[in-house]
Amino acid sequence: MLVVTRKTEESVIIADNIEVTILEVSKDRVKIGISAPKDVKIIRNELLDTQNINEDSSREISKETLESLFKFKKED
Amino acid sequence: MKIETRDFGTMEISEEQILEFPNGIYAFEDAKRFAFIELEKGRYPAWLQCIDNIRPCFIVFDPWLICKDYEITLNSGEKAMLGVNDKTNLQVLCIARVPEDYKETTVNLKSPIVINMDTKKAAQVILPKNYPYRQPIFKNNTNETEKED
Numbered sequence: 001m002l003v004v005t006r007k008t009e010e011s012v013i014i015a016d017n018i019e020v021t022i023l024e025v026s027k028d029r030v031k032i033g034i035s036a037p038k039d040v041k042i043i044r045n046e047l048l049d050t051q052n053i054n055e056d057s058s059r060e061i062s063k064e065t066l067e068s069l070f071k072f073k074k075e076d
Numbered sequence: 077m078k079i080e081t082r083d084f085g086t087m088e089i090s091e092e093q094i095l096e097f098p099n100g101i102y103a104f105e106d107a108k109r110f111a112f113i114e115l116e117k118g119r120y121p122a123w124l125q126c127i128d129n130i131r132p133c134f135i136v137f138d139p140w141l142i143c144k145d146y147e148i149t150l151n152s153g154e155k156a157m158l159g160v161n162d163k164t165n166l167q168v169l170c171i172a173r174v175p176e177d178y179k180e181t182t183v184n185l186k187s188p189i190v191i192n193m194d195t196k197k198a199a200q201v202i203l204p205k206n207y208p209y210r211q212p213i214f215k216n217n218t219n220e221t222e223k224e225d
Contacts, residue, residue, distance in 0.1 A: 047102065047202065050187040050209075054102050054132070054200075056173055057171045058104070058134060060082065061174050065177075065178050068178040069174065
């Protein structure tokens with residue numbers, strides 16, 4: 001991972017056309033501004049993680065696994 | 077009404093079981109109506125089955141069964157969307173990921189489903205707190221939340 005230290009209002013440029021600017025820094029949060037072409041998708045990582053785990057969690061479950069879950073319900 | 081379910085074939089559900097997700101669920105933004113299916117009142121796992129389609133379907137648990145000191149916070153946008161005030165009856169569910177070996181089942185404590193039980197409006201929220209996306213439920217340490225990097 002590339003690590004750079006920046007001050008408020010300083011920025012980094014990625015691939016000529018994406019600019020990431022540090023707008024505000026407080027104790028445990030940083031406000032950043034991103035200027036990028038419209039076709040560049042920008043998403044908070046926890047959103048992507050939630051999407052991925054939702055897809056994973058909605059997969060088909062086998063009959064055997066389902067029956068084990070029912071057993072868990074009875075033993076609980 | 078009768079609906080097609082992923083895990084139970086055709087099933088009769090009642091009006092009270094229907095939850096409305098105005099924004100859908102992450103990765104399934106078009107899924108706006110789900111049936112909350114309990115095989116026995118108040119017992120887990122329970123199911124969230126999309127009404128208009130056989131997918132998605134989720135197996136859900138009560139997060140407090142897995143993490144005793146679990147805390148949820150809603151921001152003002154989420155409160156407005158769900159119509160939550162101090163007197164609202166809330167129900168919180170967390171989605172399970174059930175692999176072939178069910179003992180490896182994990183639940184997502186980071187992004188729970190929050191339901192306004194008075195209006196049946198529901199949403200998946202992402203908590204600011206550092207809860208894990210994959211908290212094992214069949215380990216001995218189920219009362220302690222494992223930190224995820």
